[in-house]
Structure formats: structure tokens, C-alpha cells
Amino acid sequence: MATAPNSDLQDSRSGAGRSGESDYRLVTRIVHRDEGAFGAIYDRYSRVVYSVALRVVRDAGIAEDILHDIFLNLWRSPQQFDGARGKLAPWLAVIARHRAIDWIRKQHPQEDLSEVQLVADEDLAGEVERKSAIERVRVALNALPEKQRVALELAFFQGLTHADIAAQAGEPLGTIKTRIRSALLSVRRALER
Amino acid sequence: MNTHEVSADDLALFAMHSLEPADVSRISGHLGACISCRTELQRIRTDLAAVALTTPEVAPPPRARERLFAEIGEESIHQLGGSPKPAAAAHPRWWAATTYTGALMLAIAAGLLWTENARLRFQLTALRQVLHQEQTQHQQEQAALENASHVLAMLNSRSTMRVRMAAGPAKREPQAEAIYSREQGRLLLMASNLRSLPAHKAYQLWILPMQGAPISAGVLKPDAKGSAMMMCPQAPAVEAKGFALTVEPEEGSPAPTSSPVLVGEVPS
Numbered sequence: 051m052a053t054a055p056n057s058d059l060q061d062s063r064s065g066a067g068r069s070g071e072s073d074y075r076l077v078t079r080i081v082h083r084d085e086g087a088f089g090a091i092y093d094r095y096s097r098v099v100y101s102v103a104l105r106v107v108r109d110a111g112i113a114e115d116i117l118h119d120i121f122l123n124l125w126r127s128p129q130q131f132d133g134a135r136g137k138l139a140p141w142l143a144v145i146a147r148h149r150a151i152d153w154i155r156k157q158h159p160q161e162d163l164s165e166v167q168l169v170a171d172e173d174l175a176g177e178v179e180r181k182s183a184i185e186r187v188r189v190a191l192n193a194l195p196e197k198q199r200v201a202l203e204l205a206f207f208q209g210l211t212h213a214d215i216a217a218q219a220g221e222p223l224g225t226i227k228t229r230i231r232s233a234l235l236s237v238r239r240a241l242e243r
Numbered sequence: 244m245n246t247h248e249v250s251a252d253d254l255a256l257f258a259m260h261s262l263e264p265a266d267v268s269r270i271s272g273h274l275g276a277c278i279s280c281r282t283e284l285q286r287i288r289t290d291l292a293a294v295a296l297t298t299p300e301v302a303p304p305p306r307a308r309e310r311l312f313a314e315i316g317e318e319s320i321h322q323l324g325g326s327p328k329p330a331a332a333a334h335p336r337w338w339a340a341t342t343y344t345g346a347l348m349l350a351i352a353a354g355l356l357w358t359e360n361a362r363l364r365f366q367l368t369a370l371r372q373v374l375h376q377e378q379t380q381h382q383q384e385q386a387a388l389e390n391a392s393h394v395l396a397m398l399n400s401r402s403t404m405r406v407r408m409a410a411g412p413a414k415r416e417p418q419a420e421a422i423y424s425r426e427q428g429r430l431l432l433m434a435s436n437l438r439s440l441p442a443h444k445a446y447q448l449w450i451l452p453m454q455g456a457p458i459s460a461g462v463l464k465p466d467a468k469g470s471a472m473m474m475c476p477q478a479p480a481v482e483a484k485g486f487a488l489t490v491e492p493e494e495g496s497p498a499p500t501s502s503p504v505l506v507g508e509v510p511s
Binding site: 081082083085088089092096097098100101102104105110113114117118121122125126129139140141143144146147148151180183184187188191202205206209210211212213224227228230231232234235237238240241 | 252260292298311312316368372442
């Protein structure tokens with residue numbers, strides 16, 4: 051969380067972008083209602099949130115609303131971000147995807163932000179490391195067998211349940227589950243490389 | 244290694260909100276009691292974040308930023324109690340000056356109080372965070388201690404049987420030891436030199452009862468050196484005549500589908 055008195059976290063390179071100040075420090079300043087810090091976080095990550103939401107909902111207006119809600123939530127409850135749970139970029143990317151899927155399904159948010167916990171992955175923390183890691187993941191996704199890639203795309207970016215995908219593909223549920231899991235294992239191997 | 248009713252496949256779908264409500268509540272219940280599944284879930288979410296981050300970046304329109312900052316600006320004004328109303332014109336000048344001075348002092352006092360309030364809220368949040376972290380750490384330590392205590396009790400128990408399973412005498416041959424306590428309902432397997440398996444395959448441990456079909460005790464995957472250890476904390480209490488290890492699909496099979504890689508009989 052932003053308020054955790056951990057100097058390692060404060061001094062880490064996590065998300066230190068062009069302004070040089072780490073995400074952790076900026077979120078701590080947001081707890082003090084510092085609009086300048088909030089603006090820096092917005093400028094750093096609004097593209098990530100907007101792009102993921104847009105990819106899912108395919109509507110610029112809706113993606114803008116999702117972006118607005120997520121950052122307003124971050125302003126109102128910055129303590130929901132825990133530096134020990136994972137870095138801000140991956141966390142926001144997952145939140146953007148979940149909120150966009152909730153919108154597609156016309157559901158209320160399925161989980162509290164504080165419940166979305168990630169492993170703190172150094173490869174996704176700093177801007178330079180993240181770009182390199184994401185490129186590896188992109189290559190791994192492109193190299194996936196077509197059926198695995200499609201199953202992951204349908205489940206993750208289109209919000210279909212595995213039952214929907216199985217019905218659409220005319221294949222057993224277990225096969226779809228295994229394809230999705232295998233695709234994610236390829237992603238993990240790419241991250242760990 | 245997975246000895247749960249929750250498979251890694253299900254955890255991936257859970258992380259994506261792609262399961263039916265009945266499965267969601269089943270897995271949520273399991274996650275509350277299983278540290279390894281919670282850890283794996285966090286790892287899967289990180290994998291998913293990496294997938295999300297492969298999305299080519301598109302800049303939001305500038306009006307999105309303006310709209311957001313207009314809203315948080317309004318909220319800040321409301322938190323401060325709004326702008327002061329003008330003083331009534333009917334009063335004499337000295338009264339107006341007094342009113343303005345009073346209003347100024349009140350505004351300063353309000354500002355100081357707001358700052359103090361923000362500071363206290365920040366401290367409270369920090370303390371809650373520390374408390375939460377300590378509670379989580381305490382729970383994890385308790386769980387580890389409890390597990391270690393069970394293992395120790397089982398290893399020290401006279402009634403615990405130890406069965407070594409081996410394919411041959413060579414040093415690098417796969418071998419495993421099954422430690423089973425019927426009365427405690429616990430089964431520990433320690434294996435080494437296991438061959439690496441293709442993706443989607445895992446080793447599955449079977450209890451061979453005196454009567455009836457083999458009973459699954461869970462699936463496991465060895466590490467890069469071929470070593471594996473698995474604790475089955477709720478093993479069925481049966482009279483075992485032996486134990487066996489087979490290669491199965493990673494989600495496990497209801498009955499062995501291949502010849503045992505390792506097998507061991509309980510000494511008579």
C-alpha cells in the first residue's frame with residue numbers, strides 16, 4: 051500500500067518514468083491529496099488504462115468513462131494500491147480489463163480493487179524493463195498455436211466464459227481450459243526468460 | 244504440484260472472471276484456506292497483466308484529463324466546505340471588517356483542521372496497513388508452523404510406515420519414499436531423480452489398498468533437478484499394501500492410465 055513505510059519500495063525503480071519519481075512516492079503524495087502527483091500518475095498510465103479498456107469495449111466513449119472511473123477511484127482511495135502487491139502499470143492494466151469486461155456483461159464490479167493482488171514482478175516494474183518483457187510476451191503470444199491464442203483472446207479480451215468458447219468452438223470444456231492455461235504458461239515462460 | 248480439488252486451469256479462469264457462479268464460490272472458499280493457490284492466483288494475475296500490457300498504446304483524448312481534474316477539483320472544494328458567502332451590506336464598515344477578519348480566521352482554522360485531519364487519516368491508513376501486513380505474516384507463519392508440526396508428529400509416530408520405491412539400483416534412477424500414517428490421514432512423498440515430463444503431464448501418486456482400486460493421493464511435478472515433495476494432508480485412511488507413481492495428464496486421472504514409474508509394497 052502507498053503508506054507502507056518501506057524505504058526499499060520508495061526508492062525502487064518501480065514505474066519511475068520520465069519524471070524520475072517512483073510510482074510509490076507519487077501514490078504516497080496522492081494520499082496527501084497532491085494533485086500534481088496524481089497528474090504525473092495519470093500522464094504515466096492513462097494510455098495503458100485507456101488502451102486496454104478500448105481493446106475490450108471497442109468504443110472510445112465507454113473506454114473514456116472506464117478510464118475516468120479508475121483514476122477517480124485511485125484519487126479517492128489511493129490506499130487501495132499496495133506497492134507490495136505489484137507495480138502500478140500491471141495492476142492498472144488488470145483493473146482496466148476487469149472493469150471493461152464488467153461493462154460488457156452489464157455487471158457491477160466483480161471484486162474490490164484491494165482484492166486484486168499481483169506478484170511484484172521486477173520485469174514489469176520499470177519502464178525499460180517492462181518494454182523488454184512485454185516484447186518477449188508479444189513474441190510468445192504470436193508464436194502460440196492458433197487455437198490457444200484464440201482461446202486466450204476470447205476469454206481475456208472478449209470476456210467469454212470457457213463454456214461460451216467451448217460451445218463456439220464445438221470442443222470439450224476441458225480442452226478449452228487446457229488451451230487457456232497452456233497459453234498463460236507460455237506467457238509466464240516469456241516473462242521468466 | 245497440486246493436491247487440490249482446484250486445478251491450475253480453474254484458477255486461470257477464476258482470475259479472468261470466466262467461471263460460472265457455482266465454481267466461483269467453490270474456488271473462493273478454497274482460496275481462503277490455501278496459501279499456495281492464493282500465491283498461484285497472484286502469479287496468474289501477473290501473467291494476465293503482461294497479456295493486457297501487450298495492447299498497443301493509444302492516447303486518450305485531452306478532454307478526458309480535463310474532465311477528471313474538474314471533478315476532483317470540485318470534490319476538493321466540497322471537502323473544504325465551499326467558498327465563503329459575501330457579508331451582508333447593511334452592517335457598518337467596522338462590522339464588515341470584523342466579519343471578514345473572523346471569516347479569515349475561520350478559514351485558516353478550517354485549513355489547519357483539514358491538514359491535521361489529512362495527516363491523521365494518513366497515519367491511520369499507515370497503521371492499518373502495517374497491522375494488515377503483520378496479520379498476514381502471522382497467519383502464514385502459523386500455517387507453516389502447523390504444517391511442520393504435523394510432519395514432525397507423523398515422522399516421529401511409531402505407526403507411520405515408510406516405503407521406499409525404486410526402479411533399480413543405479414544412483415541416478417528415479418526413486419521415492421512414501422510416508423503414510425493411516426491414523427493421522429496423512430501421506431508424505433519425497434522423490435528424486437524423476438524424469439522431466441512433457442507439458443500437460445504430471446506424476447500422480449496412488450495408494451494401493453488391500454482391496455479395491457488404486458486411490459489417488461494427488462499429482463505433482465518435479466523441479467528442474469527431478470526432485471519433488473508432496474504432503475497429502477487428508478489422505479484416505481485405508482489399509483495400504485503399497486504405493487505407486489504413474490504419469491498422467493496434469494489435472495490427474497480418476498484411475499491410473501499408464502504403467503507405474505515407481506512402485507513400492509508395504510513390508511509384511
